Amino acid sequence: MTDFFISDPHFGNTNIIDYEKRPFKNADEMDAEMIRRWNKVVKSKHDRVVCLGDFSLTNAAKTKEIFDSLCGRKWIVLGNHDRDKSVTWWRRLGFERVYDFPIIYKEFFILSHEPIYL
Numbered sequence: 708m709t710d711f712f713i714s715d716p717h718f719g720n721t722n723i724i725d726y727e728k729r730p731f732k733n734a735d736e737m738d739a740e741m742i743r744r745w746n747k748v749v750k751s752k753h754d755r756v757v758c759l760g761d762f763s764l765t766n767a768a769k770t771k772e773i774f775d776s777l778c779g780r781k782w783i784v785l786g787n788h789d790r791d792k793s794v795t796w797w798r799r800l801g802f803e804r805v806y807d808f809p810i811i812y813k814e815f816f817i818l819s820h821e822p823i824y825l
Contacts (some may be wrong), residue, residue, distance in 0.1 A: 708753040711779070714820065715786070716741055716758065718773045719765025735764070742776050749779040757812070758821030760786020767800075774801050782808060786820035 717723040718741065731737035749756055756779045763770040767808045774781070774823040783789065783797055790807075797805040809819035817823055 714759035718763040754779040761788040
């Protein structure tokens with residue numbers, strides 16, 4: 708099992724293309740390429756992928772379709788764009804673990820969507 712980390716994929720978000728200068732014509736093209744790249748790296752169903760927020764900004768059906776197409780066991784630390792849905796909603800989507808706050812991972816790493824100032 709391998710652990711992977713990703714943040715701010717913004718699946719389904721057309722605005723992020725211009726805002727972050729992502730090289731895609733539209734959200735469908737962006738989503739397809741991000742799914743392809745994710746699955747090229749995350750190969751085992753036992754691999755864990757922790758998303759550090761802002762997973763998807765599209766509707767429930769499309770978010771579920773995207774989620775189901777991604778390899779690995781998925782966790783999420785909710786980001787500012789994820790909070791319009793409940794922890795239960797994200798669990799029903801299929802995330803193995805859903806965190807509404809930063810977590811300490813493997814007794815050393817702090818995983819958070821927002822910067823943490825010490």
